[in-house]
Amino acid sequence: MNKAVLVVSFGTSYKETRDKTIRACEKKIHDCLSDYDFYHAYTSDKIIEKIKIKDGIHIDTPKQSLENLYKKGYQEVIVQSLHILCGEEYQELSEVVRQYKSKFQKIVLGKPLLVDHENYDEVVEAIEDQLPDLKENEALVFMGHGTMTQSNEQYSKIESMIIGHGINAYVATLEGDLKLEQVIENLHCQNIRGVHLMPLMLVAGYHAVKDMTGDKKDSWRNVLEGEGFEVEVHLQGLGENIKIQEIFVKRALKCLESLNIIN
Numbered sequence: 001m002n003k004a005v006l007v008v009s010f011g012t013s014y015k016e017t018r019d020k021t022i023r024a025c026e027k028k029i030h031d032c033l034s035d036y037d038f039y040h041a042y043t044s045d046k047i048i049e050k051i052k053i054k055d056g057i058h059i060d061t062p063k064q065s066l067e068n069l070y071k072k073g074y075q076e077v078i079v080q081s082l083h084i085l086c087g088e089e090y091q092e093l094s095e096v097v098r099q100y101k102s103k104f105q106k107i108v109l110g111k112p113l114l115v116d117h118e119n120y121d122e123v124v125e126a127i128e129d130q131l132p133d134l135k136e137n138e139a140l141v142f143m144g145h146g147t148m149t150q151s152n153e154q155y156s157k158i159e160s161m162i163i164g165h166g167i168n169a170y171v172a173t174l175e176g177d178l179k180l181e182q183v184i185e186n187l188h189c190q191n192i193r194g195v196h197l198m199p200l201m202l203v204a205g206y207h208a209v210k211d212m213t214g215d216k217k218d219s220w221r222n223v224l225e226g227e228g229f230e231v232e233v234h235l236q237g238l239g240e241n242i243k244i245q246e247i248f249v250k251r252a253l254k255c256l257e258s259l260n261i262i263n
Contacts, residue, residue, distance in 0.1 A: 001105070002074045004037045005029060005252065008062050008093055009082035011042030012205035013050040021203045021239025025082055028245045029252045036078065041065040043089050062096045070103045076259060080110035080252040082202055082239070085154045087147040108258045110251040113202075113244065114154055124161045126243035130236055131167065137193045139168045141183055142200035143212045143220060146173025158200070168192075171200060172220075174211060180220055184227050195229045197221060203237040 007026045012018050022040075030038040041062045042048050048059050060068065062079070069077055079097050083090045090112050097109045114120055131140065140162075144155050155178055159171035168190075170183040187195065197220060199208040213221045213233045224231045238244045 001076050002037075002072070003035060003076040003078075004039055004069050004074045005033045005078040005080065006039045006041060006062070006065050006069065007080050007082060008041045008043060008065075009202060010089055011044045011047035011051075011059065012203040013047050013054060014203070014205045014209065015055070017203045017205055017208075017237055017240075021237040022082065025202075025239050025245050025248050028249050029080055032249050033078065033252060033256070037074075039065055039069065043083075043093060062093055063099075066096065066100045066103075070100065075105040077104050077107040078110065078252060078255045078259065079107065080248065080255060081112045082248060083112040084144075084200070084202060084238070085112050085114040087145075087154075089147075106259050108255045110248075110255045112251075113238070113247060114158060119247075120158060120161050122247060123244070124158070124165055126241055126247065127162070127238070128165060128167070129243060130234075130241050131198075132196050132232070132234065134168055134196070135194065137191060138196065139170065139187060139190065139192045139194075140196045140198060141180075141187075141220070141224070142169065142171045142198050143207065144171055144173040144178070144200040145207060146176035146178060152176045152178055155200075174207060180223060184224070187229065188227070193230060195224050195231050196234060197224070197231055198234045199237060201237055202239040204235040205237070208235055208237070 007029055009022050026040055041060045051057050051059060081090055081093060094109055114123060155171050155173055162169045172178050172180045172183045221231050221233055
């Protein structure tokens with residue numbers, strides 16, 4: 001039986017962080033599923049177009065990839081997501097996979113990074129490995145992407161579990177209701193003086209470089225400094241974390257287990 005693994009991420013046009021994060025995760029999954037032919041896809045049309053113009057590299061969307069796999073005669077497909085949570089991008093990917101159910105003998109979609117309570121704890125333990133040591137009157141502020149869906153609850157949950165591990169941390173998002181302004185109020189109430197700013201994203205790409213720490217007036221770094229905080233930026237995507245990479249491998253292996261029980 002012809003078998004393929006398709007690893008899907010949002011993507012990034014920043015090559016350095018792409019190599020450290022997305023490609024590192026892809027390699028780990030490919031190495032683990034060496035009996036499967038490897039493919040990858042991005043869900044962001046804008047990033048696909050940027051990479052095509054900038055680097056002359058063509059990357060398929062998930063739908064294009066699955067169509068190509070079908071035409072090439074693959075019969076068994078593992079689709080593993082590198083998304084952080086079950087947000088809008090993951091839901092759209094799930095719908096694409098559903099549309100191709102009838103075209104393959106076996107196809108299964110792996111879950112994103114954050115799934116259930118037990119997994120959240122595992123992710124927090126992995127994140128702890130890349131966190132700076134906090135001094136008195138310091139706090140961590142994570143930038144999540146966020147969506148206009150129910151993902152606010154998932155970001156609040158990961159914040160709560162990070163705090164539960166004894167880390168003075170806050171999570172705010174670019175989209176949705178978890179605003180930086182509310183975090184700033186809480187920081188002032190705590191008499192925080194120093195802020196460590198980190199992306200809660202797979203890659204330290206455009207949002208981390210521009211929206212989090214860029215020179216524009218409303219970048220999070222400039223806003224926080226304008227509020228009187230000393231800010232230290234940590235430009236490291238979650239995908240650089242070896243333990244996070246291993247969690248995605250576990251997701252893919254769970255898919256393999258599912259395929260083995262499909263008739």
